[in-house]
Amino acid sequence: MFVSHTPMAKRSYYISTSIPYVNAAPHIGHALEFVQADVLARYHRRRGDDVFFLTGTDENSLKNVIAAETAKVQVKDWVERLAKVFKNLAQKLSISNNDFIRTSAEKRHIDGAKKLWNACRPEDIYKKKYKGLYCIGCEEFKTMKDLQGGRCEEHPNQDIQEVEEENYFFRLSAYQDRLEKLIADDALLIVPESRKNEILSFIRGGLEDFSISRSRERAKDWGVPVPGDQNQIMYVWVDALSNYITALDYADNGEKYQKYWVGGDNICHLIGKNITRFHAVYWPAILLSAGVRLPQTLFVHGFFTINGQKISKSLGNVIDPFDLIEKYGTDALRYYLLSEIPSHEDGDFSIEKFEARYNGNLANGLGNYAARVLTLAHNANIANWNANVANEEIQEKIKGTRKTVSEKIDDFKLHEALSTIWELISFGDKYINENKPWAKSVEDGSPEQASEARFREITIYNALYILENVAELLKPFLPETADKVLRAIQHSGKNIEVNKLPPLFPRLQ
Ligand SMILES: [Zn+2]
Structure with a gap:
């Protein structure tokens, strides 16, 4: 018989968001990516994985320099100010990131970006005279066929x-x-499949060498200098992509780099669909050249439109996530972002839809179930909760829900994971409605009454058991709400002390 003497080592899980440019304040799309990555990080921590969750800001972009010039502020001050706003948004959204990297201000990043450049095979980097069309908005060279009437x-x-x-x-x-x-074999897994196919056809169309630096003058003297050439600054995407390893102290070959990257069990980048090419083509190619291992997975999410239109400053439809948190609360926004947009696809934002989902699923669905069950259980005066065992049908239902939720999260279908949890809430509602524990509480000392009282206790116990499981499953999605519910149900010895709660999500008028 095999006896293991060492405890099983925890599996590592490294999840990153893309790092946004800081030319403007964050919008709802940034909130979406924060929240999706946070669900994955929290879920893996609960599964017992050793999680490292990274986010940060991409500060070496020309866009940022121009934004600072327009605001008549030093670039350094501008990016610092905006980085604070992004950090603040992460906090307000209850994002559980382990680290936050700023690419202009941190030695670990500058040194790491240079080290990665130097690690590339010498024959892969060469100097060439070049003429091209550049979109500063995209920070990318364009060909005539990418443009429409000469415009991006x-x-x-x-x-x-x-x-x-x-x-x-x-x-x-x-x-x-x-x-x-690598991509066809899923050694570098791109989820969803449609994005994988897009990238494969892009690669099959022929890959051209790309420019990885610009003159100091064109970069407006801002960015990471090319090692050994003070007249050239690294292309912003080259230094930005390296953040995924520079944050782990790649520059010093640090412990985190060894643990989460070199020997990492699962490395996953969460990105928006507009930057798939950078992550699925440029980044792995640079890593291959430098002899550094590749990540395993790219999760690619869609975008929000606002009332059916693209989010754009010029359309004036930018929704401020801070305003939504202020008005509706963190978990209400998290819920909307995670349930309204299918993780793999695009979704639409409107205040009407937000409020309809809030009232329908949070105030009525979850909020109402929690209030009903906690009130029933609080008022029930059950002396010996441990005399109860959840009935088999309910146990099966919960087991099935747990399994489905895990599978959906593993497939990065967070919206489907949530709707599975909401099915459990509906199941609980139906269970109470059918068994009507409130109708069975007349005390008259007769044997019929005793059996009715017993039935009532069992029903309430089952409803509470369902609620507790709902809250457990919700932890990665709505952490504050889940904690409130779980704190209201205190197990102590044979007893459970249940407290009533003020409405979790007060109804909007
Ligand atoms: Zn553009």
């Missing part, structure tokens, strides 16, 4: 820059076959 589709109000200069190039073309195989 994403940034129609910005002028496309014509750039002619000598830059460093990365030999991406050398990695075409390896990248195709």
